[in-house]
Amino acid sequence: MKKNIFILGLLSLSFFLLKAQTTDYKVVFDLTSKDSLDQQAVMRWLKEITNERPDAKLEVVMYAKGVNMVTKDRSSVAESVTRLSSNKNISFKVCAIALKNQGIDKSQLFPGIEIVPDGIYEIISKQREGWGYIKASH
Amino acid sequence: MKKNIFILGLLSLSFFLLKAQTTDYKVVFDLTSKDSLDQQAVMRWLKEITNERPDAKLEVVMYAKGVNMVTKDRSSVAESVTRLSSNKNISFKVCAIALKNQGIDKSQLFPGIEIVPDGIYEIISKQREGWGYIKASH
């Protein structure tokens, strides 16, 4: 009897987790372009998703020329980045290797931007955790 | 004894489902570009896959300028879209937010095109259900 209750508990938990998983909104955006239209598209998507689903977890990973979006004097969306990076459900992460390759110092990034050792590994880790993946382009 | 048969049944079912999963052909294509070469590439892939694997489930999700592909007077592949959208294994879904942003009315879309509330959510839902993901570009 106790065993049956235990199994029932496990099943309920599974269904609950499955349900939670199928309604969650988690996306990692992959940005490698320096194109201002791509930067603007990403910002627009973050705003639109957050308006409808304030609980959505959103992360933008930037590597190659994508790092321009969060670099002073190279971004066409400075104001949006600064505002959205204060939202605890939105993360901006730049690749340390890309920064090094392009001679960009941490001090040139907007406040609130995180640095990860390897942008590609960050993206595939999120994919593995079940986050959706969107390659940003226009 | 009965319990063992039950467990054996469960295991067989698992293997069957796993096997089915590893031979299925399900892809969601992500189209955000208005480039006619990208439109033509997506059409070519749909035709080539369907020729080899008529059972393949294929879905094209369009948002941002990707909606042009299924909008009258903006598409370079009107005939292909009309023909392929009658295939019950192929879906064309456009993002309602993108339509609104660009002032496109439902009546301007080709027949057979579906509208989804949020194109990005449609894509990540398919990814979560185990569909492959391909960002369309050329």
Place this chain on the structure above:
Amino acid sequence: MKKNIFILGLLSLSFFLLKAQTTDYKVVFDLTSKDSLDQQAVMRWLKEITNERPDAKLEVVMYAKGVNMVTKDRSSVAESVTRLSSNKNISFKVCAIALKNQGIDKSQLFPGIEIVPDGIYEIISKQREGWGYIKASH
């Protein structure tokens, strides 16, 4: 008692597999562009990842104009491809349909390049096996 030990063993195995899965570095890159900047970006990523993680499994799937990267007289990264293709953890796979569409013969490819019947199916198979997916663009 024996049953409990068996269950414990299964649980340990599960945790081990889960742990292995969360530290693995496996990526399939999707290349459809003929742009030399995209070709160079893919080569740079392969080198950078392999430097840090020689155990990483990396695969580049080329279809549409992406096949140019491994085709003689069309590649801007011939030397890198030749060198990296000898690394047993790196695979270059081209789509047979793309080769046929573009009239490219196997003899025009660099040595060490594999041909797969369908590039898109190769990519979604890898995604299904838990590999990360990166659309290559710049």
